[in-house]
Amino acid sequence: MHVHELNPKRTVIAMVIFVVVIVVGLLTLTNPRLKYNVEPPQAITITTDFSSGVNAKEIDNLLSASTSPTILIDIRNHYEFARGHIASAINISAVELLNKENIKWLNELKEDQATVIIYGESHLQANSPWMVLQQLGFDNVTYLSGGYSNYMQFKNTKGENNEFATYEADKAKYNFAEIAKETLGSDVTNTSKKKHTIVKRKKKGKATAGGC
Amino acid sequence: MGPLIPNEIITGQWDFVIALLIGGAFGFVLEASGFSSSRNIAGVFYGYNFVVLRVFFTGMIVAMVGLLYFSYMGWINIDLVFVLPTYLNSMLLGGFIMGLGFVIGGFCPGTSYTAAAIGKIDGMVFAGSTLIGIFLFAEFFPLFEGFYYANNLGNITIGEMFGLSNEVIAFAFVVIAIVAFYVTWLIEKRVRKNMTEYKFE
Amino acid sequence: MNKNYLFLALLMIFLAAGLLFLPERHNYQQIKPQDLMWEAVQTTRYVTVDQVANMIIEGDPTLELVDVRDIDEYEKFSLKNAVNIPFDSLLCPNYQDYLGIEDMNVIFYGNDDIKADQAWMIARRMGYQNLYVMNGGLNSWIDCIIKPQRPEETASLSEFENYEFRKGASIYFTGSKIETSTNKSSVKVVRRKKGAAVAGGC
Structure with a gap:
């Protein structure tokens, strides 16, 4: 009677192919050009600090001070830049900032302990590129609070301590609870407080059961 | 990828x-x-x-x-x-039944089809019987539904269970x-x- | 025993041991910084308060509002059916289930849009999809939906239509009419022109 066994030769051939695939895979492994140097939880603590930006009031002093080099980067597009920008600003869009040369440049600036300030039209525009740069490890990068529009209003009003001088992000303009009370009929005030919970587990791919 | x-x-x-x-x-x-x-x-x-x-x-x-x-x-x-969810009771009983089928019938479900494919009559009978078994299981499922879903450990892997990589x-x-x-x-x-x-x- | 088996066994042990000694490498799930930056400059993630109001009114089943403000702010006031995930606890394991639900559109909102946008950035980096930011946040919600301003007389028709929607939405959300309807039905009386003088006479 003939008894099957694993064919040693065939097994060796299969195994060699397996090893070759793994070795080729490991050899061709390239490290990504850019890596996050900040873990997400740290990134959250960095970004929740709303005082990390530069105020409209401070920026001129910072630029004129000769103690530490300061680079000002305008991340808006060319047209907006051409229509008006803060003096001494360089125009580099946020996406271009991650170019090979610019990353090299930013690294050099970081080594020189130079401050890099980015700004956009609004606070919002510069905020997310700033977050990306922070997460890449450029902790010398900061942003102009309130953005260019706020800066211009600060310049135009010439006030030293008005609301434009110190822009505050994510501030509630109204007392929402008061408005809710004012406008809502008194019997429905509590309806919006209901907590909504969804209990659903993240699926691990699609279910396809298999067996032998 | x-x-x-x-x-x-x-x-x-x-x-x-x-x-x-x-x-x-x-x-x-x-x-x-x-x-x-x-x-x-x-x-x-x-x-x-x-x-x-x-x-x-x-x-x-x-x-x-x-x-x-x-x-x-x-x-x-x-x-x-x-990752298949682990229902402990069903897995234990299912493993037992499968082993029993192994030693009695001489096939597991997959091999019964390969045996049928090369023309073995016992393989064909086995493969046909698995279909009958599937039918009966489906028909009587409500009777042992509670047992089937008992001890659900979820989509767990051995590594997660013991905290090892x-x-x-x-x-x-x-x-x-x-x-x-x-x-x-x-x-x-x-x-x-x-x-x-x-x-x- | 065949020598090949010995060789295979040793090879397998070697390969498995290799796994243990590989230098650490991760970040597969997180999206690449370049891609994150590219998405960060797009404005497609912003939805207007009108869109959000419309989705709430229509009962859009795919809508999931996430309030990123602190818990006490959330308890004072929040949008209908919003879930509270304070920004600093965005990564807590028990909140993860809210973000990764298939086919749900998660809309972050805060007082303003800054915090919501930051939450978007972190969640997007973690690889979650279908995330949006409510443009202007609750400030804008009050301005536009709860206390809509009547547009200028010279405004375009679409602005007036938008205003009508907002007024309706305001009534929907507050349950009361906050301003008396100025919606005078303007019936234009078009007088029939008398045309060119019909010359007549005798």
Whole structure:
């Protein structure tokens, strides 16, 4: 009677192919050009600090001070830049900032302990590129609070301590609870407080059961 | 990159094509390993042939190690790979029934089809009976539904359960597999001494 | 025993041991910084308060509002059916289930859009999909939906239509009419022109 066994030769051939695939895979492994140097939880603590930006009031002093080099980067597009920008600003869009040369440049600036300030039209525009740069490890990068529009209003009003001088992000303009009370009929005030919970587990791919 | 369908590299409609290819390859390996012979399969229980154990253990450790290397190289996202939920009661009973079927019928479901494909009548009977079994199971499912879903551990892996990394588990399994290969080889050697139809190398 | 088996066994152990000694490498699930930056400059993630109001009113089943403000702010006031995930606890394991639900559109909002946008950035980096930011946040919600301003007389028709929607939405959300309808049905009386003088006479 003939008894099957694993064919040693065939097994060796299969195994060699397996090893070759793994070795080729490991050899061709390239490290990504850019890596996050900040873990997400740290990134959250960095970004929740709303005082990390530069105020409209401070920026001129910072630029004129000769103690530490300061680079000002305008991340808006060319047209907006051409229509008006803060003096001494360089125009580099946020996406271009991650170019090979610019990353090299930013690294050099970081080594020189130079401050890099980015700004956009609004606070919002510069905020997310700033977050990306922070997460890449450029902790010398900061942003102009309130953005260019706020800066211009600060310049135009010439006030030293008005609301434009110190822009505050994510501030509630109204007392929402008061408005809710004012406008809502008194019997429905509590309806919006209901907590909504969804209990659903993240699926691990699609279910396809298999067996032998 | 992978898994291809959850990452939407190819659409879900491809899964039948992939199933067909993998199924074909699986059948080929089963047949090539001699699993269409119920003697080989039942041999595990009598101790004269552990080829089933060796083939499946080899397949398992190669897949395990390969998957972890692929995950390391970024070719597959191991978190998206589907993990069967573990229903402890059903798994225990199911394993018992499967083993029983193994030793009585001499086939497991997959090998009964390969046996049927090469024209074995017992394979065809076995394959047909599995369909009857499936029908009966489905009809009487409400009776033991509670038992079926009892002790649900969720989509858990051994690594998650013991708090070990997948790499450690894979290494442990490779060692266990190789020890098992050696032990079964010893058992086979001893058992086959008394059997005339086996020539042992 | 075949020598090949010995070789194979050793090879397998070697490969498995190799796994243990590979240098650490991760970040597969997180999206690449370049891609994150590219998405950060797009404005497609912003939805207007009008769109959000419309989705709430229509009962859009795919809508999931996430309030990123602190818990006490959330308890004072929040949008209908919003879930509270304070920004600093965005990564807590028990909140993860809210973000990764298939086919749900998660809309972050805060007082302003800054915090919501930051939450978007972190969640997007973690690889979650279908995330949006409510443009202007609750400030804008009050300005536009709860206390809509009547547009200038010279405004375009679409602005007036938008205003009508907002007024309706305001009534929907507050349950009361906050301003008396100025919606005078302007019936234009078009007088029939008498045409060119029909010369007549005798």
